[in-house]
Amino acid sequence: MTSADELRSRYVEELRRDGLLGGDDLVRAFGMVPREEFVASGFDGGDGRWIGPDDPDFLSLVYRNHPLVTKVADGVPVSSSSQPSLMAAMIESLELRPGSRVLEIGVGTGYNAALMATMGARVTTMDIAPDVVERAEVALRRVGLAGAVDVRLGDGYLGVPADAGYDRVVVTVGVTGVSPRWLDQLTPDGYLLAPVEHAGNHPVLRIRPGGPGMAEARGELRAGFMSAAGPLAARYPGAHPAPRRTGALPPPTVRHPHRWHPPLDVFRYHDLWFAVGAWDRRTTFAAGPAGGWGGPGGCTLLDELHGGGAGLLADGSVQAAGPSAARYAADVLALRDRWVARGEPLISDWTARLVPAGDPDQPILVPSGWIQR
Ligand SMILES: C[S@@+](CC[C@H](N)C(=O)[O-])C[C@H]1O[C@@H](n2cnc3c(N)ncnc32)[C@H](O)[C@@H]1O
Known part of the structure; x- marks a missing residue:
């Protein structure tokens, strides 16, 4: 051997x-x-x-x-x-x-x-x-x-x-939406799996064609992918902000203590993150300066206008920065508690309809109006 x-x-x-x-x-x-x-x-x-x-x-x-x-x-x-x-x-x-x-x-x-x-x-x-x-x-x-x-x-x-x-x-490869051509090329009972950008991540969605204007997406798996080139990576109005890498946020000025000990494992944290993103379009991945915001970064409500926002860590603690830090922190706390009150749904508990977005000559289909099943 x-x-x-x-x-x-x-x-x-x-x-x-x-x-x-x-x-x-x-x-x-x-x-x-x-x-x-x-x-x-x-x-x-x-x-x-x-x-x-x-x-x-x-x-x-x-x-x-x-x-x-x-x-x-x-x-x-x-x-x-x-x-x-x-x-x-x-x-x-x-x-x-x-x-x-x-x-x-x-x-x-x-x-x-x-x-x-x-x-x-x-x-x-x-x-x-x-x-x-x-x-x-x-x-x-x-x-x-x-x-x-x-x-x-x-x-x-x-x-x-x-x-x-x-x-x-x-x-x-990570996409911001799916190509309508793929749906046209599937058999009637076929389906597609695609890592579609959502709140700064690329969770894999399971998508069924379902007739004109009726395509439906369901959360399937937690995943991270590199981004596609071309129309598959088009940005569109109303999308989550693009992910922000290390150092994109100032040091936190507002902190709220943890809710979970031990912290949520990586799967549960991504379930929580998916839900926060389904409820709030400001959600993306962001990392703060080394030593602040709990290390490598994670689920963040970004204050795009003023360069700050609030991050939610896997133990449920919240850190916020920028001129609206207190308001952003309160919003994140409310979203975290809403996830708990809704029975802590999994990624696979969410569905959405797909709607056209991006370049009208090469449209992509993006999830709109996530609903907990
Ligand atoms: C993560 S790799 C694929 C992994 C691969 N399936 C494997 O297991 O080895 C992503 C690939 O997508 C390709 N890619 C990026 N944008 C693309 C596009 N618009 N159409 C087709 N391929 C694309 C890249 O060139 C890259 O090779």
Whole structure:
């Protein structure tokens, strides 16, 4: 047994033990597809190193439950192999059968397409970047899956109309709304999964076509994704503010103590965050200065006009800054308590209708009026 095989077996075992790999088909696919072949041009080690196959840590870093950034442009990650547990959860949500026809948006490394093809799906996948498409094609050929996955170059917004009749569309890049073309290209009982920007995050939504003007979205999974290029990332009036990175907020001047001890775990915190975003359009991701606002940042009501706002932490405490700090803090407290009073709904407890937004020539469909089921 090679060291890659051993590491892959251990990785599958660990994902399974942590409850992150569901059905047998998924376990088998993760055990068969060599992830290292899909990142053969290396990836960002996160410490300034580019890790290639010659690096002694290459295989051990490949076989961890981590995303691997495989392309960076102007300091921004633009292509990757997503986090394995997230890929597994999305594939599980696709409820694939042998022969299912899947359109994937964002081929990236090709690893996700390879997993789905190994489970018997017929996969068409597209990516906007020619170098990414070329590398994915080489990798798929190397592992003997070239015939099972059809790789296309182009803006995913368009889909592949000539091959319409997909059972599933799966979007593996963050979008601000979904393309109406995808809905047109689904079979009548098909559905699509897409990470649609909501309150500064990219939760995965399950979307069913449902006839003209009747498409419906339902929250499905907590997730983080890099953003798409082109019309799929259009900003539109009434959207949540774009996420703000470290240092975007001044030090807090108003503080309210915690409500939960221990703090909510990452899943419950994202359930709370989703609800706050469903109720209040000012919600986004924001980070304050190091040492303030509880570290890496999180759910924040942003005061876009005056450069401040109020952040809600996983223990339910609130920190606020800016000229309207006290009012923003009170608003966040009210939203937090409303979530509790409503029975602490999950992401999957929310539905919304989809309405057109963005460029009228290339509209996207965005969720409007979230309702707790
Ligand atoms: C997170 S990666 C995809 C991960 C991939 N499915 C995997 O598992 O290896 C996102 C990909 O989306 C592509 N992308 C960005 N905007 C796009 C667009 N408008 N249409 C198609 N692909 C796009 C990027 O080039 C990038 O390769």
